[in-house]
Amino acid sequence: MKTQAEIDSALAQLEDRLQSLCSELPPERVLEAFADETRRVTAGVPAEHEAHVEDSVHRMLADAGLIPDDSPTG
DSSP: OOOHHHHHHHHHHHHHHHHHHHHHSOHHHHHHHHHHHHHHHHTTOOGGGHHHHHHHHHHHHHHTTSSOOOSTTO
């Protein structure tokens, strides 16, 4: 089972990876590549942390300009 600290560490690494993908790949390929990376992080996340992970990934994608920020705070 993953702890909150382990999840936050994995999310930080995922955010760094997204920045790398944005500089390495054309925009149309970034989402697909990032989805593959995200699956590795989200596999086995306990149910009580799923919303946090989903919100974090959404924020990363919106901050990178890859999706519109349609969150209530966006």
